[in-house]
Amino acid sequence: MPKHLLTSLQHWFNQKYSALDGGIPIVEYSFDPDDYDRRDEYDFRRDERREQDRIDEMRRQEALDDFRRDAERDRAQEALREVMNNDEITLDKKLVTAINNPKMRMDRRGNIGLSTIRASGQFRNTGIPLKRTRKKTKTDRTMSKCLKIANKKFRKANGQLRKGKTMRDVMRHAHRLCRKEK
Numbered sequence: 631m632p633k634h635l636l637t638s639l640q641h642w643f644n645q646k647y648s649a650l651d652g653g654i655p656i657v658e659y660s661f662d663p664d665d666y667d668r669r670d671e672y673d674f675r676r677d678e679r680r681e682q683d684r685i686d687e688m689r690r691q692e693a694l695d696d697f698r699r700d701a702e703r704d705r706a707q708e709a710l711r712e713v714m715n716n717d718e719i720t721l722d723k724k725l726v727t728a729i730n731n732p733k734m735r736m737d738r739r740g741n742i743g744l745s746t747i748r749a750s751g752q753f754r755n756t757g758i759p760l761k762r763t764r765k766k767t768k769t770d771r772t773m774s775k776c777l778k779i780a781n782k783k784f785r786k787a788n789g790q791l792r793k794g795k796t797m798r799d800v801m802r803h804a805h806r807l808c809r810k811e812k
Contacts, residue, residue, distance in 0.1 A: 769808070776807040 713719050721729070728734045728742050736742050780803040784795045791797070
């Protein structure tokens with residue numbers, strides 16, 4: 631529906647059913663005028679543009695990955711070139727073996743080993759006690775006695791709780807007994 635017809639229709643409706651002159655109270659409906667134009671004809675262009683944007687993003691990501699791969703290869707070649715051309719660098723048999731072993735790594739401090747994480751000492755547990763102990767207090771000992779009394783009261787001989795009783799009742803009774811003993 632054309633925009634000028636919608637505007638005139640809305641104007642007529644507002645005059646005819648105005649709440650001021652005792653007519654039907656109007657509920658104002660909001661709508662988007664763009665919903666009534668020929669947008670459907672242009673939807674295919676929007677979808678094509680989105681698809682093209684997706685393809686362009688994939689190409690950009692591939693180019694970025696290629697650039698990173700080339701930079702890494704160039705860095706490795708530069709390091710090899712430095713070792714080959716610098717007369718001050720000498721390699722003995724032990725270093726050559728370490729260089730050719732894919733499992734060997736060197737950390738920033740120059741330490742060579744199979745596992746740099748283990749050698750770094752980051753996860754070493756020296757000085758940490760394996761078991762943490764806690765001192766028993768007078769309240770702990772009293773509460774233990776009171777729990778035994780409360781369990782005897784609220785449980786049957788076979789260990790089940792009595793009908794209608796829960797652990798909440800047991801603990802509440804034990805706490806009451808504990809307060810009385812203090």
